Amino acid sequence: MFQSGFVKLLRDGKGFEGTLIAAAVLYLVVFAAFPLVYTVVMSFQEVDMFTLGTLVRPFAGLENYTDLFHRPEFTPIVWNTVIFVTLSIAFQLVIGFGLALFFQQDFPGSTYVRGLFLAGWILPALVVGAVWRWIFAGDFGVLNYALQSLGLIDGQIYWLSNPAYALYSVIIANIWLGVPFNMILLSVGLAGIPGDVYEAAEMDGANAFQRFLTITLPMMGPTLGAVIALGVIFTLQQFDLVAALTQGGPANASNVAQYWSWQMSFQTYEISGGATVATMMIALVIVVAVIYVRSVQREHTF
Amino acid sequence: MKRYLLLALAILFAAIYLFPVYWMYATALKTSGTIFKYPPELWPSEPLVQVSRVFAEHDIGRYLWNSLLVASGITAITMVLGTGAAYALANARGTKANIALFLVIVLQVLPPSLMVTPLFVAFNHAGLLDYPRTAVVLATAAKTLAFYIVLCRATFTQVPRELKDAALVDGNSHLGAFFLIILPLARNGILITSVLVFLQSFGEYVYSRSFIATRELQTATVNLATYLSANSADWVGLMNYAGIYVAPILIVFILLQRQIVTGLTSGALK
Numbered sequence: 001m002f003q004s005g006f007v008k009l010l011r012d013g014k015g016f017e018g019t020l021i022a023a024a025v026l027y028l029v030v031f032a033a034f035p036l037v038y039t040v041v042m043s044f045q046e047v048d049m050f051t052l053g054t055l056v057r058p059f060a061g062l063e064n065y066t067d068l069f070h071r072p073e074f075t076p077i078v079w080n081t082v083i084f085v086t087l088s089i090a091f092q093l094v095i096g097f098g099l100a101l102f103f104q105q106d107f108p109g110s111t112y113v114r115g116l117f118l119a120g121w122i123l124p125a126l127v128v129g130a131v132w133r134w135i136f137a138g139d140f141g142v143l144n145y146a147l148q149s150l151g152l153i154d155g156q157i158y159w160l161s162n163p164a165y166a167l168y169s170v171i172i173a174n175i176w177l178g179v180p181f182n183m184i185l186l187s188v189g190l191a192g193i194p195g196d197v198y199e200a201a202e203m204d205g206a207n208a209f210q211r212f213l214t215i216t217l218p219m220m221g222p223t224l225g226a227v228i229a230l231g232v233i234f235t236l237q238q239f240d241l242v243a244a245l246t247q248g249g250p251a252n253a254s255n256v257a258q259y260w261s262w263q264m265s266f267q268t269y270e271i272s273g274g275a276t277v278a279t280m281m282i283a284l285v286i287v288v289a290v291i292y293v294r295s296v297q298r299e300h301t302f
Numbered sequence: 303m304k305r306y307l308l309l310a311l312a313i314l315f316a317a318i319y320l321f322p323v324y325w326m327y328a329t330a331l332k333t334s335g336t337i338f339k340y341p342p343e344l345w346p347s348e349p350l351v352q353v354s355r356v357f358a359e360h361d362i363g364r365y366l367w368n369s370l371l372v373a374s375g376i377t378a379i380t381m382v383l384g385t386g387a388a389y390a391l392a393n394a395r396g397t398k399a400n401i402a403l404f405l406v407i408v409l410q411v412l413p414p415s416l417m418v419t420p421l422f423v424a425f426n427h428a429g430l431l432d433y434p435r436t437a438v439v440l441a442t443a444a445k446t447l448a449f450y451i452v453l454c455r456a457t458f459t460q461v462p463r464e465l466k467d468a469a470l471v472d473g474n475s476h477l478g479a480f481f482l483i484i485l486p487l488a489r490n491g492i493l494i495t496s497v498l499v500f501l502q503s504f505g506e507y508v509y510s511r512s513f514i515a516t517r518e519l520q521t522a523t524v525n526l527a528t529y530l531s532a533n534s535a536d537w538v539g540l541m542n543y544a545g546i547y548v549a550p551i552l553i554v555f556i557l558l559q560r561q562i563v564t565g566l567t568s569g570a571l572k
Contacts, residue, residue: 016476017393020386021402024447027383031444032409035420042420052426099315107308115559116316119323122555122562124505126523127544130530131326134537142325145341176322188567239415240507240523244530258415265419266512278416289411293404 036282042275049269064276073252073260080167081236081256084174088238089231091175093224096182101216103183104190114187117180125177129244132173136160136245163253166246170254173241178234182227189223190216222295229292236285257281323552329541337538356542360529365522366547368435372510372521373503375439380446380499385492388454389484393463403455410448414508417441422512434514438521441509446499453498453565457491458484494565497558501551522547 043064045057068074103114120128135143136159147153159169193216201211239258242248248255248263255263257277265274329337331349357363391403421441422431430437461484469479485492507523514520520528526543555562 016480017390020390021394021399024383024387024451025402025405027379027447028406028409028444031421031440032412032417032448033405035417035424036409036412038420038424039416042423047423052423055427102308102315103312105308107305107312109309110312111563112559113309113312113316115563117319118559118563118566119320119552119555122501122551123323123548124507124523124551126505126507126527127548128322130526130540130544131322133530134329134541135322135325137537140338140340140342142342142344149341176319179319184563184567233411237411237413237415239413243507243511243527247531258413262415262418262508262512265422271419271423274419278419281416282412285411285413285416286408289408293407 039275039278039282042272043279045272047271047275049271052271060272064272068273068276073255076252077255077257077260080252080254081258083167084171084238084256085232085235087168087171088174088178088235089228091171092178092182092231093227095175095179096227097186099179099183100186100190101212103187114183117183119180120177121180125238125240126244128177129173129241132169132176132241133160133245136169160246161250163250166250166254170241170245170256173245174235174238177238177241178231181234182231185227185230186220186223189220189227192223193219225295226292229288229295232288233285233292236281326541326548327545329537330545332538334536334538352538352542353546356539357546360525360539360543362522362525362543362546364518365520365525368519369504369506369521369523372435372438372442372506373500375436376442376446376503376506377496377500379439379443380450381492381496383443384447384450384454385485386480388451389458389480389488391451392455392458392461393466406448406451410445410452412445414442414445418508418512421509425513431513431515434516434519437513438506438509441513442503442506446503449502450495450499453495454488454492457488457495460491461487490561491565494558494561497554498562498565501554504551 044060044062045051046060046063047057051057099114099117103110135141138144138156138158138161141159143159144153144156147157157165159165197215197219198211201215206214236258238256239262242254242256242259246254248259252260258281261274261277261281263274264270264277328344328346330353331346331351332343333348333350336343336347387406391399391406394402418441421437425431425437425441430440465483465487466479469483470476474482505523506521507527510521510524511527514524517525526540526547529543530540
């Protein structure tokens with residue numbers, strides 16, 4: 001009886017498609033939405049190694065939050081995160097846009113050579129971090145050698161152990177990781193601009209720079225918005241590079257919020273602290289994601 | 303002539319960009335003597351293949367096997383749950399479908415390093431941490447599932463609706479139309495997206511690092527990371543390890559480069 005009803009449900013169009021969606025949504029609710037809610041709950045609880053195994057834990061009110069704000073490392077880590085996100089995205093976007101414009105030109109093999117850049121995107125970030133750690137090495141590193149040969153620096157820079165440089169080293173590696181994805185998305189946007197617009201502008205006597213300012217940039221507006229939103233989302237996910245390069249050190253000089261949250265939960269076992277940082281960062285990511293989804297949807301309705 | 307000049311310039315840009323990959327393999331071929339020369343040898347003067355030594359010394363096979371198991375599990379769950387949902391979401395109209403799609407996209411962006419805290423506590427309650435690799439698979443699949451649905455949905459929207467309607471008129475059930483007509487047409491998109499999911503899962507780090515306590519069950523990323531922090535002077539060994547690890551990824555990438563680029567660009571902004 002149940003079985004025949006179930007089979008009928010599957011054979012009927014709405015039931016079949018509804019079941020397919022429900023199965024995936026159920027999985028996401030259990031393994032993504034539920035943990036999401038659970039983080040928020042834990043940020044209002046006292047959670048440490050002793051209360052880890054129990055379900056009912058002491059209510060902490062806003063204590064986790066006030067405690068977090070009063071930590072000496074709070075402000076530097078917030079600033080590091082802001083610098084990390086801003087610089088990563090700015091350079092990924094500029095370099096990616098430059099390359100997208102370059103590969104937009106008509107020459108043999110352009111699509112193939114452009115595709116080679118994606119190798120950087122597909123490699124595990126942890127391995128990329130390991131390789132960059134060797135490139136950054138102070139005494140024998142190839143980056144110092146290159147900069148010295150170009151006459152840009154005199155002595156050795158200790159990229160990863162000098163607090164003044166550590167954060168920027170992670171940012172450089174992160175820019176490297178993000179350039180291909182930015183370039184590919186921007187290439188898609190560029191390909192969507194109709195060619196006759198440029199031809200008309202050319203006939204009107206606009207030079208290449210004027211065409212870029214008056215046609216390319218305005219018409220790329222929605223794409224740029226989407227790419228920046230995705231950039232924020234991806235940059236806030238970057239954990240592996242920090243783990244491979246500096247582990248947030250020296251003395252939190254290169255620590256960012258997403259790494260700090262993990263450190264508290266898994267290295268110092270201040271689980272409520274980790275959950276509190278996670279709650280605030282997830283709220284930020286969701287706001288950005290909602291803006292992104294809405295802008296993309298609006299773009300498709302005209 | 304100008305076109306070939308542009309090509310030369312393009313190759314130069316790609317070469318500069320891909321230098322870190324070259325440097326990994328160039329270092330892997332050096333010896334512990336030549337590696338600490340300064341200025342560094344840009345081209346190994348006495349190249350020495352040490353792959354098999356490093357492979358045996360660090361028991362790399364075991365950790366690669368764990369990575370392979372985890373990545374296969376993640377890809378399987380993602381494909382089974384994701385393909386149907388992507389298809390249904392490509393067809394569906396209305397508020398419910400919009401909410402489901404919105405949920406999928408938003409859940410896709412949650413950073414693993416932030417989600418790992420509640421997952422760890424919940425898995426600890428559920429006793430799942432006794433099966434750490436399964437725990438990694440279950441947690442990571444939630445991430446890749448959303449990514450997969452978004453990309454595959456774009457593939458399914460390209461399959462003309464009329465084909466499904468024709469199949470239904472011919473007396474197929476919805477189940478039959480999906481398996482016999484729609485799936486074969488969307489096969490390429492599904493396979494490429496699955497390859498992307500597999501390659502991503504093969505390099506998963508956050509969940510593996512946090513859930514897997516037993517050394518024997520570690521994935522290659524976690525093992526490489528412990529090795530990186532424990533013995534950072536042995537760069538020849540490390541770069542060999544890294545080079546062995548990413549070799550299959552690079553080979554798949556070179557073989558499927560064109561399809562990967564098209565697959566990514568078709569779904570990413572839609």
